[in-house]
Amino acid sequence: xxxxxxxxxxxxxxxxxxxxxxxxxxxxxxxxxxxxxxxxxxxxxxxxxxxxxxxxxxxxxxxxxxxxxxxxxxxxxxxxxxxxxxxxxxxxxxxxxxxxxxxxxxxxxxxxxxxxxxxxxxxxxxxxxxxxxxx
Amino acid sequence: xxxxxxxxxxxxxxxxxxxxxxxxxxxxxxxxxxxxxxxxxxxxxxxxxxxxxxxxxxxxxxxxxxxxxxxxxxxxxxxxxxxxxxxxxxxxxxxx
Numbered sequence: 001x002x003x004x005x006x007x008x009x010x011x012x013x014x015x016x017x018x019x020x021x022x023x024x025x026x027x028x029x030x031x032x033x034x035x036x037x038x039x040x041x042x043x044x045x046x047x048x049x050x051x052x053x054x055x056x057x058x059x060x061x062x063x064x065x066x067x068x069x070x071x072x073x074x075x076x077x078x079x080x081x082x083x084x085x086x087x088x089x090x091x092x093x094x095x096x097x098x099x100x101x102x103x104x105x106x107x108x109x110x111x112x113x114x115x116x117x118x119x120x121x122x123x124x125x126x127x128x129x130x131x132x133x134x135x
Numbered sequence: 136x137x138x139x140x141x142x143x144x145x146x147x148x149x150x151x152x153x154x155x156x157x158x159x160x161x162x163x164x165x166x167x168x169x170x171x172x173x174x175x176x177x178x179x180x181x182x183x184x185x186x187x188x189x190x191x192x193x194x195x196x197x198x199x200x201x202x203x204x205x206x207x208x209x210x211x212x213x214x215x216x217x218x219x220x221x222x223x224x225x226x227x228x229x230x231x
Contacts, residue, residue, distance in 0.1 A: 025190040033199030041186040047215035065226040
């Protein structure tokens with residue numbers, strides 16, 4: 001009885017939260033470079049939220065551990081995305097100063113796009129997991 | 136209509152304090168859970184507003200994040216991962 005009451009109350013609260021403040025920086029971003037930046041910023045937010053859930057004694061240990069491990073698993077792809085973004089920016093500067101070829105920019109741009117595609121579902125899944133795990 | 140989630144969280148906390156006196160004392164637990172959830176959501180929303188402001192600047196200036204912004208994301212990412220790693224070890228020790 002308590003579980004179903006709790007589930008109903010939390011569902012109602014979550015609906016209210018969803019209606020109150022949906023911010024989609026990813027939709028605002030217009031370039032792959034900006035989208036990569038949004039994912040990196042969003043990942044920090046999810047890491048912080050994962051830490052809060054992981055420290056919450058009201059949540060069962062198995063769920064807390066799952067959330068923490070999911071956040072840690074997404075860290076390596078986030079680092080790769082960061083590296084790809086920095087490489088892209090470096091090459092773009094080199095092109096502007098005539099030190100590199102357009103071909104190289106295309107290669108690093110493709111690489112950046114690949115890591116955006118790779119990291120995005122991991123970070124979004126972490127968000128879904130967090131919503132389910134919150135007490 | 137913009138709802139102040141801090142007010143909602145405070146309201147839920149207050150209700151959870153008086154709920155044990157009602158015929159449905161389990162309600163206190165539900166309300167306390169709800170207050171925690173609202174606070175966590177509010178914190179994430181506030182941080183996302185900051186991120187949204189950053190993205191709007193990038194779009195307006197037709198550029199991506201600066202090196203300083205990327206460095207800040209990275210230092211936060213590394214610090215939080217370290218804290219998560221410590222927590223992971225503790226939680227593994229708590230598992231039945």
